[in-house]
Amino acid sequence: MSVAEPLLEVSNVETSYGPIIAVRGVSFTVPRGAIVTILGANGAGKTTILKTVSGVMDPQKGTMRLDGREIQGMDPDRVMRLGLSHVPEGREVFPFLTVRENLKMGAYTRADGEGVAEDLAMVYGYFPVLRARADQRAGHLSGGEQQMLAISRALMARPKMMLLDEPSLGLAPKLVTEIFDIIVRINRERGVTVLLVEQNAHMALTIADYGYVLEVGRIVMEDTCARLVEKEDIKEFYLGVKERGIRGARRWKRKKTWR
Amino acid sequence: MALTGGDGIGTVYGQDTLPKLFRHVVRERGDKVALREKHLGIWRAITWRQYGERARHVGLGLVALGLRPRDVVSVIADNCPEWLYTDLGTLSVGGVTNGIYTTDSPAQIEYIVNDSGTRFFFAENEEQLDKILAVRGRCPSLVKIVVFDMDGLHGFRDEQVVAFQALLELGARYDREQPDAFDRMVEIARADDLAILVYTSGTTGPSKGAMLSHRNILFQLEYADFLTPPQEGDQQLSFLPLCHVAERTFTVFNPLHTGATVNFAENVDTVPENLREVAPSVFFAVPRIWEKFYSGVALRMRDATPLGKLAYRWAIGVGMRIAERRIRGERPTPWLRLLYRAADFFVLDNVKRSMGLHRARGVATGAAPIAPDLIKWYMALGLEMREVYGQTENCGLATAMPPQRIKLGTVGVARGGTHVKISPQGEILLKGTHVFLGYYKNPGKTAETIVDGWLHTGDVGRLDEHGFLTITDRMKDIIITAGGKNVTPSEIENQLKFSPYISDAVVIGDQRRFLSCLVMIDHETVAQFAQERNVPFTNFASLCRAKEVQDLIWSEIERVNRGLARVETIKKFRLIEQILTPEDDELTPTMKLKRAFVNRKYKDVIDGMYTEV
Numbered sequence: 001m002s003v004a005e006p007l008l009e010v011s012n013v014e015t016s017y018g019p020i021i022a023v024r025g026v027s028f029t030v031p032r033g034a035i036v037t038i039l040g041a042n043g044a045g046k047t048t049i050l051k052t053v054s055g056v057m058d059p060q061k062g063t064m065r066l067d068g069r070e071i072q073g074m075d076p077d078r079v080m081r082l083g084l085s086h087v088p089e090g091r092e093v094f095p096f097l098t099v100r101e102n103l104k105m106g107a108y109t110r111a112d113g114e115g116v117a118e119d120l121a122m123v124y125g126y127f128p129v130l131r132a133r134a135d136q137r138a139g140h141l142s143g144g145e146q147q148m149l150a151i152s153r154a155l156m157a158r159p160k161m162m163l164l165d166e167p168s169l170g171l172a173p174k175l176v177t178e179i180f181d182i183i184v185r186i187n188r189e190r191g192v193t194v195l196l197v198e199q200n201a202h203m204a205l206t207i208a209d210y211g212y213v214l215e216v217g218r219i220v221m222e223d224t225c226a227r228l229v230e231k232e233d234i235k236e237f238y239l240g241v242k243e244r245g246i247r248g249a250r251r252w253k254r255k256k257t258w259r
Numbered sequence: 260m261a262l263t264g265g266d267g268i269g270t271v272y273g274q275d276t277l278p279k280l281f282r283h284v285v286r287e288r289g290d291k292v293a294l295r296e297k298h299l300g301i302w303r304a305i306t307w308r309q310y311g312e313r314a315r316h317v318g319l320g321l322v323a324l325g326l327r328p329r330d331v332v333s334v335i336a337d338n339c340p341e342w343l344y345t346d347l348g349t350l351s352v353g354g355v356t357n358g359i360y361t362t363d364s365p366a367q368i369e370y371i372v373n374d375s376g377t378r379f380f381f382a383e384n385e386e387q388l389d390k391i392l393a394v395r396g397r398c399p400s401l402v403k404i405v406v407f408d409m410d411g412l413h414g415f416r417d418e419q420v421v422a423f424q425a426l427l428e429l430g431a432r433y434d435r436e437q438p439d440a441f442d443r444m445v446e447i448a449r450a451d452d453l454a455i456l457v458y459t460s461g462t463t464g465p466s467k468g469a470m471l472s473h474r475n476i477l478f479q480l481e482y483a484d485f486l487t488p489p490q491e492g493d494q495q496l497s498f499l500p501l502c503h504v505a506e507r508t509f510t511v512f513n514p515l516h517t518g519a520t521v522n523f524a525e526n527v528d529t530v531p532e533n534l535r536e537v538a539p540s541v542f543f544a545v546p547r548i549w550e551k552f553y554s555g556v557a558l559r560m561r562d563a564t565p566l567g568k569l570a571y572r573w574a575i576g577v578g579m580r581i582a583e584r585r586i587r588g589e590r591p592t593p594w595l596r597l598l599y600r601a602a603d604f605f606v607l608d609n610v611k612r613s614m615g616l617h618r619a620r621g622v623a624t625g626a627a628p629i630a631p632d633l634i635k636w637y638m639a640l641g642l643e644m645r646e647v648y649g650q651t652e653n654c655g656l657a658t659a660m661p662p663q664r665i666k667l668g669t670v671g672v673a674r675g676g677t678h679v680k681i682s683p684q685g686e687i688l689l690k691g692t693h694v695f696l697g698y699y700k701n702p703g704k705t706a707e708t709i710v711d712g713w714l715h716t717g718d719v720g721r722l723d724e725h726g727f728l729t730i731t732d733r734m735k736d737i738i739i740t741a742g743g744k745n746v747t748p749s750e751i752e753n754q755l756k757f758s759p760y761i762s763d764a765v766v767i768g769d770q771r772r773f774l775s776c777l778v779m780i781d782h783e784t785v786a787q788f789a790q791e792r793n794v795p796f797t798n799f800a801s802l803c804r805a806k807e808v809q810d811l812i813w814s815e816i817e818r819v820n821r822g823l824a825r826v827e828t829i830k831k832f833r834l835i836e837q838i839l840t841p842e843d844d845e846l847t848p849t850m851k852l853k854r855a856f857v858n859r860k861y862k863d864v865i866d867g868m869y870t871e872v
Contacts, residue, residue, distance in 0.1 A: 011795040025786065027795035062793065212797065218786070219797040247415060252386035255840060258798065 005068070007032040007161055007193045008053065008084075013062035013072075015045075015052045022048040024217040025062070030161070035187050035194040037204040037225070039238055040214035046197040047089055049214070050163045053195070054086035055079040067160065081109055083160035089169065091150040095139025099130055102138050102149055106156030115158070122190075123152035126182050144175040151179070155186065161193040162186075168200040176200065180207050201238035205229050213238075213258070220258040233258055269450060269478035269692055271516050276473040277454055278351040278445040280480075280515050285311030288518060294340050295522045302522070302536070305340055310347075313340075315441055316430030317348030321379055322440075323433045324403050324421070328353030328447050331375045331456065335359040335368065335390075336383030338497045338510065338523050341407045341423060345381050346501075346511055348430075350454060353447035354379075357456040357468070358502030360848040361387065362841040367466075369394035371458055375468055375699060376400045381423075384408040388420070395419070450474040456699055457504050457651045468699035471504075475654040478692040479508060480516045482674055485659060486541050486621030486645065489517035493540040494618075496533060498524035500848055504651045505626050509543050517541075531555075534615035542622045546629035546756070547763075547850055552614050553633060554759035554784055559613075574606035578639030585638065586665050599641070607640050616642060623647050623659075627851060628730065628749050630757040631667040638665075646670050648730060652714055653677075654693045658728050669727040679728060680713075686734055687720045688713040719747070736854055738769045744826045746774065748854075751819065751827065758815040759784045763852045766829065767865055775831040775868045777861055778812055779852060782838060785811070800836040809834070831868040835861070 006029040015023040023045040030036045040046045051057040053064060055076035064072045071079050076086075085106075094102050103123065107116045124131040127148040133141060138149055147167055154162050164183065168176040184207050187194050198204035205211060205225045213221040213234070221231070228234050233256050235241040272287075274280035288307035295302050321332065332349040334356065336342050342358075349356045357375050359368060361383065368390055372380065378400055382388040388406050395401055406412065407423045421429075434441060448454070454476055456468040483489075495514070499506035510521050519541065524533040530548075560571050577598045584591050591599070611617040624634070625647035637644040648670035649657035658679065660671035673679045677691040694714045697705030708715050719737065720730045731737075732747040739745055748766035755764040755776070762781040768774035782799065785808055789796050796802040803809075812832065820828040841848050845857055858865065 012790060012793045014790060025790035025796070027797055061790065220799075222797045222801075247389065247392065249411075249415075250385070250389065252384070252389075252411075255842065257838065257840060259837060 005032070006030055007067055008195065009065040010049075010053065011063050011065075013049070013052055013059045013064060015048050015057055015059045017048075022217055023052065023059075026214070026217070026219055027062075028212050028219065028222070030193055030195050031210075033187070033191055033193055034210060035184070035196060035208040037196045037198060037208035037211045038214055039198065039201050039204060039211060039234075042199075043216075044214040045217040046214055047165055048217075050086060050165050050195070050197055053079075054084060054163055056086070077109075080157060080159075083158075084163065085154035085157050085159035085161070086163045087150050087154045087165060087167065089165040091143075091146045093138040093141070093146050093149050093153070095137065097138055098135050099138055099141070099149060100134045102153055103130075103156050106153035109157065116156070119156055119158060123155055126155075126186065127152055144171050144179070147171060147175075147179060148182075151183070151186075155190075155192070159192060161195065164194060164196045166197060166199060168198060168203060176203060183207065201234070205234075205239075215256075220256075231259070269474040269481065271477055271480045275450040275477060276448045276452075277347070277476060277512070277515070278353075278448055280477065281311070281314070281347050281351060282442075282445055284515050284518070291518070292520045293514070294343065295520060296340055297523070297525050297533075304520075310340075310344070313344040313427065314346075314348035314351060316427045316434065317344045318350075318352035318354075318430065318444065319348075319433040319441060320426035320428075320430030321349060321354065322352050322444070323429045324379070324426075326352060326354055326379060329355060329453065330378045331355045331357055332379045332381065333357045333359055333372060333375065333377040334381040334501075335361055335363070335387045336381065336407060336501075337361055337526065338499075338501050338506075339383070339407065340523065341381075341383075342501055343511055343521075345405075346455075349379075350448065351441070352444040355453050355456060357458065358500070358507065359458070360500055360502050360841075362848055363390075364842070365390040365393045369397055370465060371468075372398045372401060374465075375456055375458075378402045379405065381405045381407065385411045388412070392417075448473055450477070451696075453696060455507070457502070457507070459651050467701055467704060469504075469651045470696040470699050471651075471654050472696050475693050475695060476508070476512055478676065479654050479656055480512055482656065483508075483513040483516040485656075485674070486543075486623055487643065489519060490540065490620075491518075493517065493519035494537050495519050495521050495541055496524055496530075496537045496539045497521050498527065498530045498533070499543075499545065502848070503626065504655050505543065505545075505649075508655045531615070535612075536615070538615050538618040540618055540620050542616065542619050544622075544624060545626045546624055546633070546753075547627070549624055549629065549633055549637065550756055553636060554781065556610055556613070557759050558784055558787065570606050571610075574602035575636070575639055577602040578607055578641060579635065581641075582635050582638035586635070586667060588664055603641055611640055611642070616640075619643075621645070625649070628753045630753045632757055634667055648728065650716060650718075652695045652708065652716070653689050653691070654695060656693070657689050657691075657716075664725075666723075666725075666727045669723070669729045671728065672726040673728070679722060679726075681720065681722055682715070684734075685719045685721075685731075687716045687718045687728065687730070689716060690714065738766065738774070740768050740774070740826065741770055741772050742826065746827055751823065751829070752776075754819045754822070755816065758818075760788065760811060760815055763850070765852050765854055765857045767858065767868075771869055773830040774827065775833075775865070776816070776829050777833055777835055777852075777857060777864070778816075779835045779839060780808070780812065799838050803834040803836045833861075833864050833868060 008030040011027045012025050038046050052059050055074050058073050180203050186192050208225050211225045211228045212219050274283050285307050290306045292304045293307040293310040294305040332354050334345050346356045404420045405426050409422045450473050453470045454473045455471050458466040458468050497510040501507050522537045524530050581591050581599050621643050623645045634644050645660040647659045649655045656674050658671045658673050680688050682688055690713050717734045718730050719732050719734050732749045738748055751766050752764045755761050763779045764776050766776045794805045794807045796805050816829050839846050
């Protein structure tokens, strides 16, 4: 990993829903300017981690530092003002507001009118379709367009870091590629650090620099994505690559060893 | 002092072979419940009549496929009723059964199939089938492969592969056509004939097939009630590998004598739940399991309320006082008994319930060394915990702790009909009807192991004047340090394993200046420790490298060191930074670290401990 001080440092975070511990002692770091991904199956605790980082949920234990400042237990709006935008799972755009209004909601905390106008032009640049639909209600957009809107809305706050929760959810494969391309461009061109949670492991491992694998609330593996794709467990359980086996068909799964 | 036993000839209910005994008890017990397995979440009972019929059809089905007397049938499956049908079915028609560990690789399976000349191979499911299919081209003796569970194989057709259900139908047809054939076949086996092969898990060299006769097994069976006299409705839980002689005896053979119902655990991960559901009357487990249960309670008590902690400490204290008196051979005073009743009612019974052992009248530990303190803890809970000792080559049991006199740190006294002596080299020798026939097709090794009727166990130990046997170590494991001091590593290792944070350890120091050890941490407990202390970690390796974890393990080692002579203290250690599974060569199927292999594999790590300043 990079030697520079990480933008986000999560250490021993434990979060629970009442008696059910969803995240049990998770630690990871996100270097400045990087794309880091957290992979995991349903219910592994990925979304909970993002919600904990952005302040929607409070951790029972552990510390989180964003740019050197402790943020655990902070209200989400304060975390957001510190430069962290959360693109939630399922997009959650404001359906009765227009696209433009939605985007302006993203810039709600900003006072620099000129900068906001610039950024509006920037997101229209990334997603021209949003400009074409600027006056339509967001609820009338397609799933892919809503996802673009959600990402754009987050960008409107000019964040240092974006949390992306399953941006590929429910989208056609072609759209998924498109959106991921733009995520990479935003990262490279705008210098926005990205923490990405995905079930589409193939996509996530292609664009991210570093990855963590989460299983039942615990990190079981971490490495650069280039090395992760070479691991047997990742291949079989996350990328669906399977040896054909002796009969040319194999249903049983090998045991995970996380090496 | 000696334990009582049977008549010493090897007959149970007047029967002298397993087929005859099985036929006898099936007739006697009829619709009583023999086995229970969980199907879609519900325990389903299998009666002795059904058990008998299915085994009969397996046997006859194999005959229909061409099985001849003394043919070897190998089974690779987790514990399930089909395993038992196959075992007793094969034996009933004069065949020989052999179990293979489900964690074995295709190469290991190929070796065993060829070494044993296996003609019929039973595979549990698709996964195990794939292993044998991969190597069958090099297994010339193989005739047919039978698959228990055909899930995922409906489209699969192969001349050599038969579904278990089809085999049963084949056997049933044979039975209808020749109704008295089975009873004739039951008479084929003679008492001194080979009944089963047990491949020793062998920590060094290729594994060898130990040959056990009907007489060996029945001689042990006479003694099946040694833990506690059987009662109607007794329950057992089967979960350790059936390829191991201890579990095989406990699950397949002992109930032929005791009539206990065998319940099959769903899988290794559900053993704690299944144990609570079944609440067995008799229970046998290896030290690793006992250590895990203890760690579980110890950890739960750490998170308990102050009142809970206080109550536990008081209750276990009362239990300990009772245990200590029992060990000294004294009866507890009436006052202490009263206190214990209260302690049991309020605390200890709940602890036992949480483990599912509240109905256990007899529990035993064996197959590996155990820390005496652990036995004492279980005794304090009020469990009749007995340590047993034996090996594959004597069909399981050689010595056991007598209930009337407990001497911790020893493995008890010889079972009935067993002679124990110590050779001039310090090796434990055994003689009795349970001493095996020898290693399969290996007269050289057999001659080394059985000399003048004495079985050379390879264990070093001593006998005291009352006949209590103490095991010091495996002969080949004894460490001689560079200073010339003899050290028995397993004593130190057992004390280390008593720590809830240490899953297993290997002490090193042969021809070295000082002792060191490699430690495998207990993932669950150490991770919990790290979380409580806010120690950041990601994966297993980073957990092992955390300074706090290193310090924790060192403090556990120091605790053990305090009880050791100076030359025996551990000076350095390293943690094994990988989660090991039974598929790994480092572990035996019963999750013990293999000393020789670990020494080789981690040579660099070990050398590192001796070169750094």
